Amino acid sequence: MRRYLxxxxxxxxxLQGREPAVDLIVPWIRRGEAATSILVYGEIIEYIKNLHxxxxxxxxxxxxxxxxxxxxxxxxxxxxxxEIRRTLRPPHGPxxxxxxxxxxxxxxxxxxxRVVTTDGDYxxxxxxxxxxxxxxxx
Numbered sequence: 001m002r003r004y005l006x007x008x009x010x011x012x013x014x015l016q017g018r019e020p021a022v023d024l025i026v027p028w029i030r031r032g033e034a035a036t037s038i039l040v041y042g043e044i045i046e047y048i049k050n051l052h053x054x055x056x057x058x059x060x061x062x063x064x065x066x067x068x069x070x071x072x073x074x075x076x077x078x079x080x081x082x083e084i085r086r087t088l089r090p091p092h093g094p095x096x097x098x099x100x101x102x103x104x105x106x107x108x109x110x111x112x113x114r115v116v117t118t119d120g121d122y123x124x125x126x127x128x129x130x131x132x133x134x135x136x137x138x
Contacts, residue, residue, distance in 0.1 A: 001032065001033065002032065002033055002034070002035040002069055002111070003028070003033040003113060003114060004028050004033055004034055004035065004113060004114055004115075004116050004131070005035050005036060005037065005071070005104065005107060005108045005111070005113040005114065005115050005116065006025065006034060006035070006036040006040065006068065006116050007036075007040060007101075007104060007115055007116060007117035007118070007119060007122075008040050008043045008044060009117060009118035009119060009135070010024070010025065010116050010117065010118060010133060010135070011025075011036055011040055011044065011068070012044055012047065013135050015057070015060060015061065015064075018135055020133070020134070020135050020136065021133075021135060024116075024133065029067045029068060034067070034068045034069070035068060035069040035070070035071055035111075035113060036068050036069070036070055036071070037070070037071050037103065037104045037107050038070045038071065038072050038073070039073075039100050039103055039104060040104065041061065041065075041070055043100065044061060045058070045061065048061065071107050071111060073103065073107075074110075077103065077106045077107050077110050078106070080106035080107075080109050080110050081102055081103050081106040083106075084102050084105055084106055084109075084125055085102060087125075087126060088102075088124060088125070093124075094124045095124070097121040097122070097124060097125070098121070101119065101121055101122065102125075104122075105122055105125045105128050108128060108129070109125075109127060109128055113129070114129040114130065114131050115128060115129070115130050115131070116131045116133060117130065117131070117132055117133070118132065118133060118134070118135060119132075
């Protein structure tokens, strides 16, 4: 059963083999608890396209599609996205967050998942379960 929706920071760190992310995410993958948004895959593709070993990195990313479930956008997620933006919009809300982050938050709310992120912006979204992590070794 999927429980965690990985944001770009943690998933990117996992792909780079950074220990804090690997140590956290590998058990979730083994238990079938890890998911992400197809938008996160898009952000990571944008990043790795600039690397000299892009074909190798891209194949590694494609290999993850079987292990970390990619949620696609649905009409219900888009409706939730609109609700979140309406709630966050000033002057009554604390301020908007980026569109991709809002769509990731909407996906998590719609699928009852916890967003795993290095980004504090998600904490502004009412009702969203967030696990904010540090990628630094203590």
